[in-house]
Amino acid sequence: MKMSRFVASMMMLHTLFIASVNAEELVYTRAFADGDYGNYHVAVLSAVIAATPEYGDVALTPHPHPMSQSRQLVTLLKGDADVMWSVTNSNREQRLLPVKLPLLKGYSGYRVLVINPSEQSSFAQQTGEALKQSTMVQGADWPDLSVLKANGYNVSGEDWSLWFHSMYSMVDKGLVDAFPRNIIEVHLDLERHKDKHISLEQFHLLKYPNYEYFFVSPDNPALANRLRLGLIRILDGGELERIFDSFEGHRKAEMLADAESRKIHELGNPTIPYKLDYARWDKYKDLAIRALEKEMSE
Template sequence: MSRNPTGLLILLTMILTLESHAQTRLHTPALINDNDRYAFAMATLALSYVDKNIQLQADSSEEKTLPRVMSEIDSGQLDIFWTATDKDKEQDFLPVRIPLYKGMFGYRIFIIHKNNQYKFNAINNLSDLKSISLGQGRTWADTSILEANGLHVVKVSKFPSLLYMVDGQRFDAFPRGIHEPWGEIASHSQLQLAVEQRLMLSYKMPFYLFVHKNNRTLAQQLETGLNQAIADGSFDKLFYAEPGVQKVLQFANLKNRTLIELQNPYLTPETPVNRPELWLDIAKF
């Protein structure tokens, strides 16, 4: 049988060309809420600057706890996840130190039972705040911050339980990022919930993308892409279009809220606090 070196070379070139254009599929947690959809969109935007052949695919299964998601990152079932940061997470995983929400997670207002606004009308400082109970997820970074500031925290494992426990008055308030309460209340309209009217907590709380601690290439791609999106304005365009941010602009009344500042002792030294372009100027709201 005769061989055709030229034909083989052409075939090999075609195979290599197809492989070079083949899409790389990266897996993320399911898109359950606005935070998930926003983080997914930010990751997609970042990767579009560095490799257009990378495609993100969200898990289609049910909502999973954060420990389950982190376990699936460790096992290689997932490639990227997102959450508020702390020292432990930055030790166990590789963070992309660009705050996706520009630090907005560090400004917290409360979901309360709609009949209980009176409990908050005389609260004006941290000492006053210690008289009420706050609900939080057991593994959330916020939980440790609130406890480090001497606040009484009721901890549960699954997010939906917190809304039902507010309704059942099992604790007094559920602190949420200033962009979160309205959508969550609307999606649980059968419950007796409201946004507390006059208080706001403040602490540094970056919300990052994370990858497996050995996947430095992906972390660098995400960081490079996000920095390019910041430079050309695409990052802010996506941020201000996010539904929760739009709700803040419409409803949060931030200028008339009493601000109670808390300390976050769990920030790492690598937190980019000296890059003002990464952080929200709350005065603009």
């Protein structure tokens, strides 16, 4: 006797439910509990897991407690979470396993300044050396703080605060001249803090090698290889580019990166000992895939 479509559908749903119940949990850390945070990274992570079914069923779960980047690292080392994403540095690569595909195409190293709008004209006149004398603020545990200091910028660290409220308040109140933000996040930040007297500085762009990766615990090389293989597959098939382009902030970032009106200040990054030739994986797909394959074979 043939099975009815209804019964077949119910059996399929039951099978999927059992699979989801039995799926192993993969916990990712996050800086904020806000629903707008990390959507791109979670979308990429979901696509990577879906592209590697041979590794088994996994249910992606956010860690219940938002935390600073330094705390996320400790949480992975303790085994209380499985994966995080952050800008890399030598210390993080020594303590964790990096998956070396720059999730943001290297745009983490493209920095524009958020300033008090009353200071716009003064920034227009500044040379590279004068810009270094402006007072700036960064997150106290961000690798960018070390980068800016090493390049001679007058920058101080501020403790983590919800959506960087304290940093933007410092700009608003004139306690600092500028808050360098990466071009991916700055537009959303300005919208979120539109109640403050802040604006995007129009004339300068800081640029240095800076890459945002997925990281996993050194005790979990199998997960690192799953992420590498999944990234290879979604990169090769074009899905990664489609996910990236689906976010408006990413498209706006590209416009800032290519703006001819801005003076580009090239900085070194002493926190990482290399420079990738495939950070723009949309342009250098084959190089990026070969690099990930090489990591898997080592």
